[in-house]
Amino acid sequence: MARSALLHLLRSQSKHRLSSTYFYTGQRLCRSLASPRTWSCRPSLTSAIQLSAGHRRWLSQSTAAEERKFSDAPRSGGQTGEDEKVDIVVYHGPVSTTIRKVKLLSLSSCFFSVLLGPVITFMTLPNMSMILKGMMASSVLLISASTTAALHWVVSPYIHKMKWRPGSDSFEVEMMSWLATYVPRTIKFSDIRPPETNRPVVTFKANGKFYYVDEEHCHDKALLARLTPTETSSS
Structure with missing residues (x-):
């Protein structure tokens, strides 16, 4: 009975000393952090704190990079930009x-x-x-x-550039003005008519104006067929 009481007393004293030691050590550490003199005298503590701050900064940067990578990744079930692209037929006048x-x-x-x-x-x-x-x-x-x-008058019907998206009911052309500047226009296929004139360098007529396309350099046969309607198809 006396032996057990003695062991209990020794354990309680050791715990009390250990807790007081931890408290004293923590108090000294707090004082060293608050005092500029002690801070300058302990380079190991400074380097440890700097290393910890650098580690936190690296961790935050890596986390931000992972979030950015995740946000830039294509979502499941969505369409990318390449899938949405449609081939556009582009014609350039050779001369x-x-x-x-x-x-x-x-x-x-x-x-x-x-x-x-x-x-x-x-x-x-x-x-x-x-x-x-x-x-x-x-x-x-x-x-x-x-x-x-x-x-x-001779070169005014010449189409210098033409763009058409397959399936569209209209197309864009670039003509040349009096001052040799390019003028964009939009023409609908429903407005195209045969030229009905002996004027040279003319392929079709649309909205009262004449247009010319070099058939040898227009490689899209579907577009060329729609640009050169016949009398029966127009009527």
């Missing part, structure tokens, strides 16, 4: 660049003829009468303007 260069050259020559033609005529022929000088300057202007207008 589009050449036509634009010739038209720019014609416009520039017409501009200089209008601007400098009368000046050159009146300065280079001082012995000629004013009536003849005026007639010569007017003829130069008329020839330059008429050639520019004729060039535009």
Whole structure:
């Protein structure tokens, strides 16, 4: 009986000493963290805290990367962008660049003829009468303007670029204006009619305007068939 009481007393004292030791150690650690002098004197504790902070930062970055990867992953049952893509038929005029260069050259020559033609005529022929000088300057202007207008009339139906999505009832074309700039238009297949004229470089007519497609460079036969309707199909 006395022996058991003695053992119980020894165990309670050892537990009390151990708890007091832990408390004292924790108190010293808190003081060392609060005191700047002790902090600077203990590099091992500083490095341990820095290592712990770096570990937490790395863990947060890896977690964010995993969340971003999960959010970017395609959902089950959904369609990706490649599945939603549909082949678009694109036609490019084979001589589009050449036509634009010739038209720019014609416009520039017409501009200089209008601007400098009368000046050159009146300065280079001082012995000629004013009536003849005026007639010569007017003829130069008329020839330059008429050639520019004729060039535009011939190449105005030329389609420089055309895009069509299979199954669509309309298509987009790029034409060229007077100033050699590209003008986009949208044409419906229901508005296409045969040209019904002997005008050169014309394939079909739509909304009162003429259009030309180079059949040798239009490789999509379905599109070409819809662009060249016959009299029976249009009626």
